[in-house]
């Protein structure tokens with residue numbers, strides 16, 4: 001399984017509506033700053049006038065690690081910097097660990113554990 | 127003016143580690159009773175209580191009734207994760223300084239280990255709902271993964287290596303061999319470190335703290351009162367906290383700098399000391415990497431040099447700097463911030479047995495919580511503020 005199951009709650013409903021369309025939603029303020037989708041206010045200028053917008057999908061690796069699971073499976077985990085500025089923590093799929101180095105270019109895609117679950121943003125190498 | 131400075135007058139430690147059959151609340155009660163008795167006091171002398179629960183919960187306001195404490199002047203549950211223990215001593219010292227309370231018990235207890243489940247399961251279980259669930263669904267399931275991402279950034283940026291992290295694990299195990307309370311006392315080599323299985327790269331099993339059941343409490347009172355009690359007073363000379371509030375965005379120094387960079391200098395300045403005055407260093411060591419970044423941020427070595435610093439004969443009983451002298455969370459036991467604090471009290475008193483550091487006039491203690499999000503520092507000494515200046 002590429003990603004695990006996850007359910008929405010009130011705080012994540014709009015975000016998962018976005019992932020269902022294949023989008024990773026960010027917030028943009030009137031000054032054009034981007035903030036992560038769980039923000040209450042712009043994390044640059046504190047504006048509460050936030051509009052949800054889809055990220056372009058481009059990102060670069062800030063840091064990476066390799067989680068070793070039972071049965072020999074490995075997950076390549078990253079903190080990635082979206083081209084808009086906010087960071088996103090997720091995994092990189094369909095890749096060998098050696099390919100995921102600091103600064104490597106990534107693209108956002110969404111994966112879903114099963115029909116019941118919400119879609120989860122993950123990365124592939126660009 | 128009356129000296130309203132504070133001192134730690136009592137220390138209570140239950141059996142720690144794979145100790146079953148008691149709840150966290152029972153461990154907490156045991157620890158407070160032990161700490162009060164250690165100080166030569168009665169429970170009725172306690173007029174303040176601060177509690178801190180671990181992952182298993184169950185330690186809180188009800189402890190007052192469990193201990194039969196009446197007419198308290200200070201009572202609260204506290205939570206800043208691994209920085210809480212140091213913070214409890216800070217708030218107790220402030221309350222004593224203000225005359226709000228006279229004798230404050232501060233306790234942490236946890237019982238995450240069950241006889242029928244793995245240690246990983248003790249800290250791993252999380253429901254897959256909402257933002258937290260999303261993180262887990264994407265593979266970032268636990269604190270190990272988050273600290274691994276912090277550590278790898280430090281390694282990529284400054285050239286820190288696994289070999290260097292291994293020196294921390296090995297050095298602390300050598301200290302643990304001298305600590306009868308330590309959970310892990312079999313000797314460890316650098317080869318053992320490298321051979322231990324990967325958990326989340328760059329962390330091997332031996333980069334990660336233990337999981338422990340038990341409880342630890344300290345009794346904080348006025349230095350004046352402490353002087354007439356059963357144990358040598360451990361004076362609280364300085365303290366600090368830092369909560370960086372990192373944003374998740376471009377240019378953040380996540381993994382490179384922690385709250386220790388502000389908290390440490392603030393605590394030492396309050397004590398009128400500098401890092402070169404420190405004799406014993408008891409650091410929060412949830413991972414080997416946490417030791418590296420804290421040593422750098424406290425100023426024991428330049429930023430980015432922590433890896434080379436610890437690999438250069440610095441650590442262990444024969445090392446140049448006396449760090450985590452009880453074995454720490456890596457080799458002794460994991461009682462959150464009470465692990466470094468309890469060892470600091472023993473060292474400052476001169477009661478650390480075979481691992482006692484001969485020079486122990488200034489003991490620096492760190493607490494760290496979240497993923498390098500919350501930091502607390504204490505400067506402790508067997509000498510009071512006045513006695514130190516005349517020595």
Ligand SMILES: [Zn+2]
Pocket residue numbers: 029030031032033042043044045046047
């Ligand atoms: Zn803005």
